[in-house]
Amino acid sequence: MPQILVQELSKSYLVSEREAGAWGSLKGLIRRRRRVIEALKSISFSLERGELLGFIGPNGAGKSTTIKILSGILRPSSGRCEVRGLVPWRDRIEHVARIGVVFGQRTQLWWDLPVIEGFELLRDIYRVGEAEYRKSLDAMVTLMRLERLLDQPVRQLSLGQRMRCEIAAAMLHRPEILFLDEPTIGLDAVSKLAVREFVGTLNREAGVTVILTTHDMHDIEALAQRVIVIGNGVILADTSFERLRAEVLTERRLFIDFAGKAPALEIPGVQVRSREGNSLELAFDPRQVPAPELIGRITSEHDLLDFHLEQPRIEEVIAHFYNIHGATEA
């Protein structure tokens, strides 16, 4: 049986609405209009021990809702969900003792306490034995380079330092599964790299199953063997990152500087994306028009100063993917 099993999981919220203006508020006193929002519409997937899964999707797609259900904070409206054979919301206490959770937007550490005291508090909350705690702590301090942070109060840490401490804090009780909800949000490039490295190491060396949500495609590229793309509460793709890229990232961009004014190019299958003085940006699908052929054709007809070929950025690709599935936020 897989470590995490999700079958036809749905979650809908009831939200109250009122019309704008004073009259709307008065009406709201008497009768509230309720609207059902379907955050998840029957999603299914499963995960084996030791996998590293990236969850991506636009804001409001249902990523966080999924994580919250898996971690036992939310109860789904229907469907089945088991983690290590436990139902997260029903067997909450037993379940949360064996998972680690980091929410990039919130801190689980105690703001006024030095990091080490927060760790000790967690040791006691999770009832970790002293010897075991020492071992976890030493491992985390080495892995995340925390030696110099341990005595500082949490509020004095930079975001990057804090995030390292947060991940360490979530791992002190040696959970088998780690949920990371946007762990790199707001971090600078160096801290992002560090966090990616730690998460990768935890997954590879300690065999921790990781579920990660992010908006940063480089996180996914660096870490996830497997990606689930979610939009409007449905799973749009469940595949490897390479496949996803190959599937969507077929387009190429050709940037050309002409010797004279840029000509009006009329080539079937090639689209002019922008034109500026002597320069053109072209978009084409190499399966229709192979790049050497296109370049050959242009160089034979025009004088070129320079050209280069690019793949679209991953962000763009994903945005495109969301668009074709109508998954962008309403």
Next chain:
Amino acid sequence: MIRLRPYLTVFRMRFALMLQYRAAAVAGFGTQCWWGLIKVMVFAAFFRSSTAHQPMNFAQAVTYVWLGQAFLALLPWLADPEIAQMVASGNVAYERLRPLDTYFFWYARAMAWMIARAVPRALMMFSFACVVVPVLGMGEWRLRLPATPESAALFLAAITVTVLLSSAIVMFVNLGCVVTLSERGVNSLIVPFILILSGNIVPLPFFPNWMQPLLFAQPFAGLVDIPYRIYFGGLTGWIALGGIAQMIAWTVVLGFVGHRALRAAMDRLQVQGG
């Protein structure tokens, strides 16, 4: 013991953190001295103007006032600020990630918060009302020591139960916060009940005779009236023990109901989202 460890640690940590707020304690102490003196003066005027037989004498009333000032922080008239802040920021749901019973997790914190605020204030108030007031030549207005060693022992037992009872009531205020998503409503709703029914504004024995059994039986009496009357010897022997038993009973009942109610509120939070 391993089962209790998380709650004890949370208690210890919160206690240590709260003790850091020394400035707040000193400021609070200043206000409480001032209010104490005013209340004592009101009683002085009252006893001078009336020759009728009163349920307690002037010295006892003054002691009642000073005890009220000393243990003001034991009154459960506010939601635990930590919980209120979590409610405001939407962090409550994340409390559910801890492998703990949320009720006892919060109860331990509320109790630590309360004791840490009460202890320094009580020590300062006792030295002010027992020592400073008589030194300033206002011996009539001083806080007396417990009536007898027996009263002192019973008072210690009673005030300990007061802390447990008051924490259970704070848990209800916390619960109100979680349900209404704001601490303001519940806080302002509970204050008049607490102040009047505990005896903080007017000692309960001064209410009409026919109300006495009711006042003695209601849960707020255990916050102020019962322990203070035990202190100055107004309640002794079996009656004092009965009062303490009443407080224990209310603590258990409120704890039980609060525990179930919090679980229901948390279940709803699970359904509706944080």
